[in-house]
Each structure stands twice: as structure tokens, then as C-alpha cells.
Amino acid sequence: MDGIVKGIIKLNPLTEIILLISVSIISFTNEGIKMDTLILVIIAMISSCTGLIRTSIKALSIFAILQGIKYFVFPILPNTISAHFGLLVIHAPKLIPIFLVGQILIKTNSIRSIIYALKKIHLSDSLIIPLAISIRYFPSLREERMLISDAIKIRGVTGLKKIKVAVIPLLVTASNTADELAQAITVRGIENPARKTFVDDTRFHIWDGIMLALCIIMFFNARFQLFL
Template sequence: METEQRIFDPRAGLWLLIAANLIAFRPHAFWLELALIGLLLVLILGHGRLTMAAKWAVGYCALVAFQQFILPMSPMIIATSFTIFATYTRRMFPCLMTGALMLTCTPLRYLIVALRQLHIPQKLIVAISVTLRYFPAIREEIGYIRDAMKLRNIRGLDRLECTVMPLMVSATETAEELSAAAVTRGIENPARKTSAVSLRISPLDFLGMLAGLALLVISFVVQ
């Protein structure tokens, strides 16, 4: 069961995303990576996503086990082929966890307010807001297409054609509708924007930011 869900402050999410990327592509000890994974798991649990935390923990453990135990016992061609893939996937794991937490626990309106407070250019905010609304709309449309194919009992290779063609048409229409909706709501208006929501960083998110900063500093100090 999921506990009560809380809003993940977008400023904390953006900072942790930057810190995770900087740590990921720097030489660092394995314990530092474990500490970062542990921090993100605590944040996910703190925001009421128990199932999500369990899935990420199991996925990371499986990846480490695959890299440490299975690859060394595999034939040379398999070990060579998958070592780089496993290494870079593990390095990107904290970034993926942070992004998933933001997508799950940070409503888009809070993200837009945070970007405005950080003085991000309005054109970039418009592009981000339309893009983030686009993919959920396309995912919903794919669900409608699958339901329609089930009703018509479409199977085999016909499913590919019946998915791609309507999706291409829908993708274009969805982009036009979202752009028109954004313009109608005055998103391109250069006047100062107001919002019905106010951002207040929680103690958990603030401690997460401090812990992320500490791990980033340690990654530069300890090689």
C-alpha cells in the first residue's frame, strides 16, 4: 500500500538531478554511489512511494549482481558486450531515480512556478511545459488505440499498422491542440505571471538537498 503522497519540491529535484549527473560521470568510490542511491530511496519513501522505492531498490541490486557476479562468469564475448552497458546504466541509475521521483511527485504547475523563480527564460518554460504535457497525452492516446484493437480483435502484425498510423495522426493533432491551449491561456504573454500555488520546501527535501551537496563535495575531494 502507498502511504500519503507529498509534493516533491522541484527546486530540490533540479538540484539533486544536477548533483546526480555530476557525480555519475566523475570517478567515485562504490560506497559513494550506494550513499546516493540510499539518499534517493529515503526521499522516495518519504514522499509515500513505497512500491516505487522497492522497484528501484530491486532493480539496482539486480544490476549490481549482474555486473559483479554474472558477467565475470560469462563467456568473454558476452562479458565484453555487456560490461559497458551495465556500467553506464549503473552510473545513470541515480539520475533516472531523481527524474522518476520528479515526474511522479512534482505536479507540472509547481515545476513551472519553480522555473520562474529561478529566472529561467520564458521561452524555455513554454517549451518544457508543452513537452511535459505532450507525453502523457500520447500515452493516453496509445491506451485508447489498444482498447480499440481489443474490441476489434486485431492481432499479429496488423496491430503494428493499427497502432502506428493512428498514433502518427494523433501525435500531430495533440501537438497542435496543446500549443493552442497554451497560447489561449496566455503562456506567451510577456506580463509578469502569477500562480495559485506557492512553493515551500519541506524539511525532508531541504535535508535531501544538503545531503546531495555533501555527496557532491565528497566526490570532488575523495577520488
């Protein structure tokens, strides 16, 4: 699994969770392209400051491509094609800022910090435990898939046999990884009701205050159209 990304600013995990919820609500309650673009640009700037510059560039590029398809390609296509793919092109750009905030949350914090933030908002352990396992599970599974793919290339396997050789080890690895992560997180005492201490700095700093103020401003702008 990749290490924790560090940038010129560091946000509290709880602030990033609030930002994720705010962007999710605003993105799907807003219908204007100007507001969608503004939200994405703001989140891309925040993402770049936290160290995810390449991810921000990719998000902006995908957004620009989808908007180009929507406004320049769809008008010249037959209605049948536009009707089938229109929903994807219309709603996919709204998911990009949400995905970007999710990347900030996952890649700039350790799992224990995220768990601590979720406990601070009194989220149930029945939700925290599966979420913590999922955050660690998918990157681990991706690494295993890459290792299996490299092994297949080295052995020179091709054709349908390549699918067979890749799928079976991946399924076995997925099952084993899930069991190992569940056991590891249980051994660490996540279900222990006693109060836990954390080595990480969990205090709110000035950047957290700025982000919370930004969330409030975006809410008011989406509701009353103050700027756009």
C-alpha cells in the first residue's frame, strides 16, 4: 500500500469528512455547470496543496473531456446514442469532486486517524469496522493484482489461459486478504469500548477553520446563488 501523502497543508480527518459530505450534497443539489466547475477547481486546489497534484490534474482533465463531449459531440450524434450515454456524461462530472475529496481523505491519513475521526462523530462500530477494512482492502488487492499480472507476463501466458491463470489466484488472494485484515483490525482492539489514545495530532488548525468556512460558503452559494 502506498505511504501517506504529504503536502504544504495538512487537514484534520474530521474536516475532510465534513468536506466530503458537503461536496456530495452540493454536487447533486446543484444543476449549473458554472457551480460544478467552481467546486471542482476549489477541490483540485485543495487536493494539490495536500500533495495530490497528479490526481488533481487527472480529475480536471476528465472533467474537461466529459464537458467537451456533452457540449460539442452529443449535439451532432444521433438521438439514440445520446440517450444511452447522456446519463453517464451528465452525472459523471458531479462524481469527480467527490472522488477527489475521497482521495484526499484516504491518501493523506492513516486508517487509525480516520477511525478516530469517525468515532468523534459517534458513528456506529458496525459501520466503522467495515469501512476501515475496505480502505485497507482495495489497495492491498490492487497490489496483488499487479503482482499476478507481472507473473503472467514473465511466464508468457496468452489467450484465454491468461484469464484463467489470473482470476483463480486473484479470488483466493481476495478471500485471504479479507480474512487477514479482519483479524488484524480485531487484534488491534477496535471493538474495545475503552477510550483510546492516538499518537497523531488530532487538533484543529487554521486550515481546518478555513475549510469549514469554505463549506459554509459553498452551501450558501448553492442555496442562494451568491456568486454564480
